[in-house]
Every structure is written in structure tokens, then in C-alpha cells.
Amino acid sequence: MAQEILQEMSALLQKGKAKDVKRLAQEALDQGIDPKEILNEGLLSGMMIIGEKFKNNEVFVPEVLVAARAMSAGTKILEEKLMEAGVEPIGRVVIGTVKGDLHDIGKNLVIMMLKAAGFEVFDLGVDVDADTYIDKAEEVNADIIGMSSLLTTTMPAMKEVIDAMKARGVREKYIVMVGGAPVTQAYADQIGADIYSEDAATAAEKAKAAVLAK
Ligand code: B1M
DSSP: OHHHHHHHHHHHHHHTTHHHEEEEEHHHHHHTHHHIIIIIIIIIHHHHHHHHHHHHHHHOOHHHHHHHHHHHHHHHHHHHHHHHHHHOHHHHEEEEEBBBBBOHHHHHHHHHHHHHHHEEEEEOOOBBBBBHHHHHHHHHHHHHEEEEESSTTTTTHHHHHHHHHTTTTOGGGGGGEOTTTTHHHHHHHHHSEEOOOOHHHHHHHHHHHHHHHH
């Protein structure tokens, strides 16, 4: 019975049916299913499938965004119960698109995959300057600072953040993760970032591996 409702939830999430996912999440809670099981088997499992399909070009941005909305709808229903159940995040990520850059679709996909992987995520939005990243990371005791850049002209802003971290003496406190269409592993190495990934699913995998290895 529990497996049936969770499988249905996962399938509906993959189709982006937010209202149905929300309804089933409530039904599952009402049936007494553990919120952690609902999160893992009903929501995250569906999102991971979408993430893999996106990586393999089997689905595209619109499908991922509607699935993300459906996941948020389900997660909201579970949030309170999950807090009560004491589900600890695996780590905290402060993330934003760098100064001068307004592109946020890719960043939002990365956020979704990070949440799906169990991270607590603090989204700073777009056009984020160095001090804002660092101040927030200090405030929430983050593990990772994530930066997205879509323009060749804004890529240097990533290095400015790393330089500001060094100047404030906090570079070693945080794992620095970078990405965005023009960013490459070579560029990430050049500016001294810790993690580069070319897509959202890999970003979440690498982030998880990095905090677990910490
Ligand atoms: Co812009 N734009 N844009 N744009 N735009 C590009 C990036 C461009 C390549 C288009 C082109 O000319 N072919 C070009 C950049 C050229 C360059 O620098 N080499 C460009 C330009 C020039 C501009 C403007 C300057 C145009 C103008 O005004 N003359 C302007 C700049 C505004 C600014 O930022 N200051 C501009 C504006 C815009 C819109 C506002 C219209 C809109 C953005 C809407 C929004 O984001 N809310 C827009 C869009 C949509 C694009 C394109 C078409 C699509 C970008 C996108 O969302 N891709 C883009 C062309 C293209 O890429 N084909 C383009 C889908 C997204 C899922 O992929 O963001 O790469 P992506 O994210 C991936 C990975 O990169 C990775 O994971 C994601 C998912 O797999 N990833 C990370 C991303 N961030 C990561 C962070 C990580 C890890 C992985 O760790 C922290």
C-alpha cells in the first residue's frame, strides 16, 4: 500500500503534476507513512530520475522545471513533519549567480538537485557580490559556496569571490563550487575552485561526495 502511493507520487512528480503530488503527500502522511520515506521514495526518487534523464538529454529544461515545482509542492507538505522527525540536512550550500549576471535557470536546477540530494540551500539569487556570498556563508555556517556564471564577462567575478574569501581569511572554511555554460574544469582549476561540474545532477553528486569526505 505504502509502496503503491509512493510510486504513484514519483511518477506524477516526473510528469510535473504538482497538485496531485501535494495531494498524495498529504494522503501518505494521513496513512501514517514516515515522512522520510515519503521524501526519499516518493519525491527524491522521482527527481533523481528526471535529473538523470536531463543529463542524458532525454528530457529538457521545461520538464525539469515543472518536476521541480511538483517536488517543492510535495516537500512543503512534508516540511513540518520532517523537522519534527529530525531529518538533518547533509550540508548547507550558499549559492547564487555572480555579480553582473542575471541568468538563473541553470542555478535553479542546481539548487533543486542539491535539495534532492539532501542539502539545505540558501539561494542568494542573481547579481551577487563577493561580500554577500561570504556574509551569508558565515551566517548560516555553510559547507559550500556555489557560484554560477553564464557570461564570459562575468566569469572573473568567481575569482573575485575566492580572492575576497582569502582576504577575509575564510577560504579554507568553505568548499567552492562553480559552474555555468562557459565555465570549464581548466578555468575552475585556474581560479582555485574546489568543484566544477557541467550539469546540475553532477553538481549535486560532487557536492555530496565533497561534504562526506570533509
Ligand atoms: Co543570455 N546569454 N544574455 N539571457 N542567454 C547566453 C548565456 C548566451 C550564450 C547567448 C548567446 O549569445 N548565444 C550569451 C553569452 C555569451 C557569452 O558570454 N559567451 C548571452 C548573452 C550575451 C546575454 C545578454 C548580454 C544579452 C544582451 O542583453 N545583449 C544578457 C545578459 C544579461 C545579464 O546577465 N547581465 C542576456 C540575458 C538573457 C535573458 C535575461 C534574456 C535570459 C536569462 C533568463 C534567466 O536566466 N532567468 C537569457 C537566456 C535564457 C540565455 C540562454 C538562451 C539560455 C541560458 C539557460 O538558461 N540555459 C543562453 C544561450 C545558451 O546557453 N544556449 C544565453 C539552460 C540552463 C539549464 O543551462 O545555465 O548552462 P545553464 O546551466 C547548466 C550548467 O551550466 C550547470 O548546470 C545547469 C543545468 O545542467 N550549471 C552549474 C549552471 N550553474 C552551475 C553552478 C554550479 C554547477 C553547475 O555550481 C555552483
